[in-house]
Amino acid sequence: MARGATERSDSRYRCVGIGVGPANLSLASLLHGHTDVRNVFFESKAEFGWHEGQQIPGTSLQVSLFKDLVTLAQPTSPFSFLAYLHDQGKIYHFLNARFDAVPRQEFRNYMRWACERNPNIVFGEQVLSVDFDGEFVVATERRTVRADNVVLGIGTHPVLPEQASRDAATQFHAGEFTARSGGLGGKRVCVVGGGQSGAEAVLHLLGRSGSELPRRVSWVSRRTNYFPIDDSPFTNDFYMPCHSEYFSRLDRTAREDFNRDNVLSSDGISEHTLRDLYQRLYVLRFIEGAGDLFALFPNRTVRAVGGADADGWKLTLGHNDQPDELEEIDADVVVWATGYRTREADVLAPLAGRIEREGGEFRIDGNYAVRWDGPADRNIFVQNRARGQRGLADPNLSLNAYRSQRIVDRIRGVRSDGQLPSFIEWSAKPRLGLSWEG
Ligand SMILES: Cc1cc2nc3c(=O)[nH]c(=O)nc-3n(C[C@H](O)[C@H](O)[C@H](O)COP(=O)(O)OP(=O)(O)OC[C@H]3O[C@@H](n4cnc5c(N)ncnc54)[C@H](O)[C@@H]3O)c2cc1C
Incomplete structure (x- = not known):
């Protein structure tokens, strides 16, 4: 749609999110209250759901409750898991229950609560395509909006092997x-x-x-x-921002070897x-x-x-x-129970020829912005689509808040303080002059 005099200025956003799972919900939560970044997030489902078909009673989160939507990036955010418990009046009960891990259904309920408190999230509206004419032109089932930045958070879909019968009732x-x-x-x-x-x-x-x-x-x-799953302390250092950044600088073969060798730290x-x-x-x-x-x-x-x-x-x-x-x-x-695969980015089809790729992934920079031939201040960010470039933490919840914060910072032109690096020296330090005397 060409930009015309009749177009309403309220259809223009600084940031449009596509899909609302944990990844983009983290971003929407961190953006909440930033009036300088007008934003809207579209989700095709009628209401928030998190792997509803696997909300089996008794199942629980595989990561710490601190790895919620916001805490590791903004511990004072009103969208934390603790803020949810407190808002619902059950923070003492949760403490006294002494769960080994947060029940999966409760974490889903928390995320649903975060959606309900955020008027910028729209359910029941699928995004159909994203084009670019100097701004991004985002077409949904119901409207067209324009954006300086778009963030793809469309997640994964179930994988069936070729031996499976797709149409069988059993x-x-x-x-x-x-x-x-x-x-x-x-x-x-x-x-x-x-x-x-x-x-x-x-x-x-x-x-x-x-x-x-x-x-x-x-x-x-x-x-x-x-x-x-290997949930031990040093292994969990793979799920820190400093390791993800170190990983992103390795050559592709080393990254592939790492993900293969350490898959049990996540899967x-x-x-x-x-x-x-x-x-x-x-x-x-x-x-x-x-x-x-x-x-x-x-x-x-x-x-x-x-x-x-x-x-x-x-x-x-x-x-x-x-x-x-x-x-x-x-x-x-x-x-x-054969896993999930990254959902095809069909919505970006109009821009497909303009985006750089590495293997099956869009090539991204350090702020999760896709490398493409558009202007530097117009970004396509991707969430949970860069396991090959950012490591095993990318598809899970560990760096959800960190990744969203990087996107927020890039859009706002600021840089939040990071946390101290791991105890471990991930990179070679040749100039330390250490020698082996054993
Ligand atoms: C059963 C299960 C349990 C898990 N438990 C954990 C755990 O305990 N800890 C952990 O770290 N990780 C866990 N994971 C892995 C990971 O956290 C989840 O897969 C997580 O849901 C990924 O979030 P996401 O937002 O990237 O994608 P999704 O949750 O898949 O959300 C993407 C959303 O985008 C929407 N969408 C897609 N296309 C469009 C479109 N064109 N327009 C609008 N909306 C669209 C979809 O409807 C969907 O709601 C689990 C995965 C599974 C399958």
Whole structure:
């Protein structure tokens, strides 16, 4: 749309956010009250949701409660998790409950509360495209607005492997678990995927009782065992801004090696989930005498899925150490806990040819602004789309507030104070003159 005399000045913004998950909600929260940055955030869903299909009772956050929308960047913000507890009158109760980790449903409720307090967030309005004519022209289902800066926070979508039958009533992704895992009593269920989502699905299925209990739950994982997330102190230093910045300066091969070698620092299973699961297996086998209720198959790859929806499925597994030994599992229902992938940035199609890329990612600068051929004061920021350039912290909540603060600072032309660096010297320091005398 060309800029015309009839265009209303209230459709012009300093910042337009696309998508409202935890990433852009953090940004919207940090921008709240900055009257110099007129902003609006569009979310296609009718109301705030956070992986609703995996809001399984008993599940919890895999990071500290301090890694909320704002605290690590702005501890005095009125949008912190503690501010939420206090506002709702339950801060003492939360303290006394002594949760090992924040219940996932409570963290979702907190984020929903943050949305309700922010009039700049619009639900039920999908962004269709972003073009540029000196300003960004953002078209939604209902209107066109103009912006100096746009921030893409459109998240991820579930991944099904090629062996999965997409249309089968009896196969589904773990992202639909709460909606589709009812009515599995007496059935043979196979969960594929050895991360947190797979573990939660298995634990929930084996925790059912009476007519709700499946006949058998098989759990297949490519990993050699069901591995925990590494949540120890020095590993957590990978999730500090200084490490993310160090990481961003490495060459691409070193970055890829790092992400592969350290994947369990973000994608492993919570220790308490593993303990709950192991204890449940003990009770089933040794106390209730129902040991044939479960079967564990790590170190296997699903090679094929045959059979028909109505008669049940036959999964062919290849053992990773004994590739010639094929195994078969019969299952009435298959739950694919096979992860999520970055959502395609279709909305940026009009600008696609103007943006630099590295591998499958948009190339970004230190402030998460995409490198493109437009003017330096017109930015396309991206949230949660730079795992290859910023490391394993990018897709999770650890640096959410930090990343949003970098974006706020860049838009406002300021630089907030950072925190002290890690105890660890990540970079080589050749001029220290240290020598090895051991
Ligand atoms: C079950 C589960 C539990 C997790 N738990 C943790 C955890 O405990 N700790 C941790 O650090 N990480 C966790 N993660 C990882 C990460 O924190 C989440 O994936 C997080 O939701 C990512 O936030 P996001 O805002 O980037 O994306 P999303 O949450 O996916 O939000 C993106 C939003 O954009 C909207 N959208 C997309 N396209 C458009 C459009 N064109 N117009 C308007 N809106 C659009 C979508 O509807 C969606 O609401 C978890 C992931 C999963 C799947």
